Amino acid sequence: MARKAPSKARKSPLPRLLSNPFVLALAAVAGVFAIAMGVATLTGGSSGGESGKPAPVQQAAQQQANGQQASGQQASGQQAVQPPPVQSPPVPAAKVEPPAPAPQSTAQTETESTGKAAAEKPAPAEFRPPATTVAMLPPPAPPSQPPVQAPSGNAALWRKNALPAEVPQGKPMIAIVIDDMGVDRKRSNRMAALHGPLTLSWLPYARDLQVQARAARANGHELMLHMPMEPSVKADPGPNALLVSLDRGEIVKRVRGALDSFDGYVGVNNHMGSRFTADRAALAPVLAELHRRGLLWLDSRTTPNSAGIGLARELKMPWIGRDIFLDNQDTVAAVKAQLAKTEQVARRQGYAVAIGHPHDATIDALASWMPDVQKRGFVLVPVSTLVRMRHTGG
Numbered sequence: 001m002a003r004k005a006p007s008k009a010r011k012s013p014l015p016r017l018l019s020n021p022f023v024l025a026l027a028a029v030a031g032v033f034a035i036a037m038g039v040a041t042l043t044g045g046s047s048g049g050e051s052g053k054p055a056p057v058q059q060a061a062q063q064q065a066n067g068q069q070a071s072g073q074q075a076s077g078q079q080a081v082q083p084p085p086v087q088s089p090p091v092p093a094a095k096v097e098p099p100a101p102a103p104q105s106t107a108q109t110e111t112e113s114t115g116k117a118a119a120e121k122p123a124p125a126e127f128r129p130p131a132t133t134v135a136m137l138p139p140p141a142p143p144s145q146p147p148v149q150a151p152s153g154n155a156a157l158w159r160k161n162a163l164p165a166e167v168p169q170g171k172p173m174i175a176i177v178i179d180d181m182g183v184d185r186k187r188s189n190r191m192a193a194l195h196g197p198l199t200l201s202w203l204p205y206a207r208d209l210q211v212q213a214r215a216a217r218a219n220g221h222e223l224m225l226h227m228p229m230e231p232s233v234k235a236d237p238g239p240n241a242l243l244v245s246l247d248r249g250e251i252v253k254r255v256r257g258a259l260d261s262f263d264g265y266v267g268v269n270n271h272m273g274s275r276f277t278a279d280r281a282a283l284a285p286v287l288a289e290l291h292r293r294g295l296l297w298l299d300s301r302t303t304p305n306s307a308g309i310g311l312a313r314e315l316k317m318p319w320i321g322r323d324i325f326l327d328n329q330d331t332v333a334a335v336k337a338q339l340a341k342t343e344q345v346a347r348r349q350g351y352a353v354a355i356g357h358p359h360d361a362t363i364d365a366l367a368s369w370m371p372d373v374q375k376r377g378f379v380l381v382p383v384s385t386l387v388r389m390r391h392t393g394g
């Protein structure tokens with residue numbers, strides 16, 4: 001009995017509790033609360049959950065990536081890095097970006113150091129942090145190089161325009177330079193018709209200069225510009241001559257005008273100029289302009305006081321000086337005598353530069369002398385060949 005009582009007592013408590021109105025009320029409240037919590041959990045998961053947050057972050061990451069691709073098109077390395085972060089979680093993507101600008105700015109620095117055009121593309125770097133600013137510091141250095149490299153860059157012009165010439169070893173060489181070309185068309189044509197090679201120096205105010213000069217070049221002669229300069233004697237050097245009374249700007253302007261009158265020449269020598277070439281300050285900007293254009297300087301030595309060769313040495317530009325004037329006496333015999341002197345100089349120093357003019361006597365003397373000169377062991381060369389053998393620079 002005693003056992004039954006407890007067993008009944010075990011079974012009885014639940015029904016008793018269920019039958020208790022307070023318990024039922026509590027259970028009902030608990031049930032309602034549980035349902036409310038469940039609903040709250042479901043609605044909260046859809047509206048304020050994490051699935052909504054990644055979307056804006058990813059969009060931001062994609063926008064940043066797109067923006068950088070648009071602004072930094074040249075940074076191919078960065079573009080290769082960007083795509084993976086977009087697919088991976090947004091947070092890592094944001095952390096990957098800061099390092100990315102570094103290679104981009106480095107690439108820009110390299111392009112800027114190699115080309116001037118890159119200097120026009122600093123825009124992508126401007127919105128970069130200080131690190132980029134530091135990387136941008138080197139570019140200012142390259143701009144200082146062009147002025148230094150410009151002469152060497154143009155230095156090949158006299159070589160480029162040089163008449164090709166074979167130079168046999170051990171034979172004395174002679175360069176015949178004919179000045180004042182182009183004004184006396186008839187005699188200039190006669191001179192240019194000779195079988196050279198001669199070096200023909202043209203006055204910048206000659207008519208049809210480009211046509212005359214090209215025809216002469218096609219006939220196997222080298223070309224020079226014969227720059228009119230002020231003499232110390234009473235003589236007219238011609239229009240736009242260089243005068244010691246001119247200021248530096250006007251001198252350079254006249255030189256440039258003459259240099260632009262035709263092309264294809266290897267350098268410049270002075271027409272007259274016994275006063276001008278003796279004025280070092282006046283001549284300096286002239287040679288500087290020739291050097292800048294990569295041209296050689298032939299000093300006609302119309303005065304022993306010419307500053308031309310000293311200046312050319314200081315500038316380390318290609319130069320050479322005249323040895324003999326062929327036709328101060330305008331007879332065939334006198335010119336032939338000067339040609340003989342030219343040969344003596346060539347034997348002695350290995351080469352000689354003789355200057356003549358398109359005169360009948362000079363043309364006739366050269367016409368008979370040139371065919372025999374090689375038979376007597378000399379080599380006729382354009383003046384650039386002599387300069388090339390003496391000048392090691394540009």
Ligand SMILES: [Zn+2]
Nearest residue numbers: 179180271272
């Ligand atoms: Zn002259």
